[in-house]
Amino acid sequence: MTLTELKYIVAVARERHFGKAAEACYVSQPTLSVAIKKLEDELEVKLFERSAGEVTVTPLGEQIVQQAQSVLDQAASIKEIAKRGKDPLAGPLNLGVIYTIGPYLLPDLVRQVIARTPQMPLVLQENFTAKLLEMLRAGEIDCAIMAEPFPDTGLAMAPLYDEPFMAALPNRHKFADRESITSEELQSETMLLLGTGHCFRDHVLEVCPEFARFSSNAEGIRKSFEGSSLETIKHMVASGMGVTLVPRLSVPADAIKPKVKGRKEPEQMVRYLPVRDAHDRDPPTRRVVLAWRRTFTRYEAIAALRNAIYACELPGVKRLS
Secondary structure: OOHHHHHHHHHHHHHOOHHHHHHHHOOOHHHHHHHHHHHHHHHOOOOEEEEOOEEEEOHHHHHHHHHHHHHHHHHHHHHHHHHHHHOOOOOOEEEEEEOOOHHHHHHHHHHHHHHHOOOOOEEEEEEOHHHHHHHHHHOOOOEEEEEOOOOOOOOEEEEEEEEEEEEEEEOOOOOOOOOOEEHHHHOOOOEOEEOOOOHHHHHHHHHOHHHHHHOOOOOHHHHHHEEOOHHHHHHHHHOOOOEEEEEHHHOOHHHHOOOOOOOOOOOOOEEEEEEEOOOOOOOOEEEEEEEEOOOOOOHHHHHHHHHHHHHOOOOOOEEOO
């Protein structure tokens, strides 16, 4: 049994395809197939079920692949230990971020990381929570910034901040001149939602559960209530199609800065209001966390990234230690 063979079975389990796994490992498909057959013969078990155009991992193979990934992580840590002896922060850090955080945190975060730890460049990946969790388990990324809740996968986690939601309304909406709005008042409005797969969609449905009717098998015009990104949703709000909830960091600074008496301000097409609870309960928020595999050994890199996040402006959120 060799580390190379373990690398091959992890690649096949990830790609579900021998050809694509061979490309990912920079070897020919016959080389990869022979190595995996050799490992199966040595272990006297079948790791993969092969059928026309499809590869599935056997139940026992799932356990072996998981252990193989752990072994590969531990082997990689030997190099990391040697590298950390020279510079604990040397080398890139592969960071995943969900779509509803990335555009609003990353520009400031990248500047902070470059200024603080230029020897640790960030390799960035934006994706859905489910995909980032999968990439973490497979070792394709080192850590991820996500919003709770998500399935317990045995990851190490550090809380970063609690972020309130704000309501986004057209500037001519009947509530546009209000100082705040309640979640109950939103329930009578046409709610614009992110598409399936975005965890922030689920957060909105928790605040306004009656809009869950849009969340599965919606037909006709109901499908037009979904957008592919928060920015798309904001444009839909600006055009008067409805209202939505957005995370605080996504709100443009110009949209909520205090107005100066006597100065003409450019017209804002979207009005952003704090959301309060009519029964004096806590307003809706989401908790943003940094997650990484427990076997990941670059503790200093995680700490440096967390410090860089705390050095960002993060307006309107509650930082967590």
